[in-house]
Amino acid sequence: MTAPREIILSVIAQSSDHLSAEEILKRARRADPRLNKSVVYRNLSLLTSLGLISYTNLGNGRSEYELHRHPHHHHLVCRNCHRIFEFAPQTFARLERELNAAYGFAADLDHLAIFGLCAKCRAKKNMGGHHPHKL
Numbered sequence: 001m002t003a004p005r006e007i008i009l010s011v012i013a014q015s016s017d018h019l020s021a022e023e024i025l026k027r028a029r030r031a032d033p034r035l036n037k038s039v040v041y042r043n044l045s046l047l048t049s050l051g052l053i054s055y056t057n058l059g060n061g062r063s064e065y066e067l068h069r070h071p072h073h074h075h076l077v078c079r080n081c082h083r084i085f086e087f088a089p090q091t092f093a094r095l096e097r098e099l100n101a102a103y104g105f106a107a108d109l110d111h112l113a114i115f116g117l118c119a120k121c122r123a124k125k126n127m128g129g130h131h132p133h134k135l
Helices: 003-014 021-031 037-049 089-103 119-127
Strands: 053-057 063-067 073-078 084-087 111-116
Touching (some): 003 021, 003 037, 003 063, 021 037, 021 063, 053 111, 073 089
Parallel strands (some): 073 111
Antiparallel strands (some): 053 063
16 A cells, blocks of 8 residues: 555544544644545545445535444434434334335445434424424
């Protein structure tokens, strides 16, 4: 493995958060100031294709990367506070079976994000007395 690739993989592995390419570059430059954006993007693409890292769009308009620890990885993303929750892959097992049975479609549900409001933000919204759907 090349030195830049090791540095990039190490940066991602050491983080408990999802990281943008820009944040990965910033952290990787601490280990090697010569790294540039094109080297980071090329290596992110390669590491993703090798299955070592995964990426997703968490609603902020950019891809975010993390270490690929297990094959199915799903997120709930709060549109209000932007907190990210992980949830069990078994949640989609029934949906995968139904899509296959009804349409002959093999869904790729390995890594996805579902957007909505977390319990805290829903509670704050309800406490504010705002009820957009009440007539």
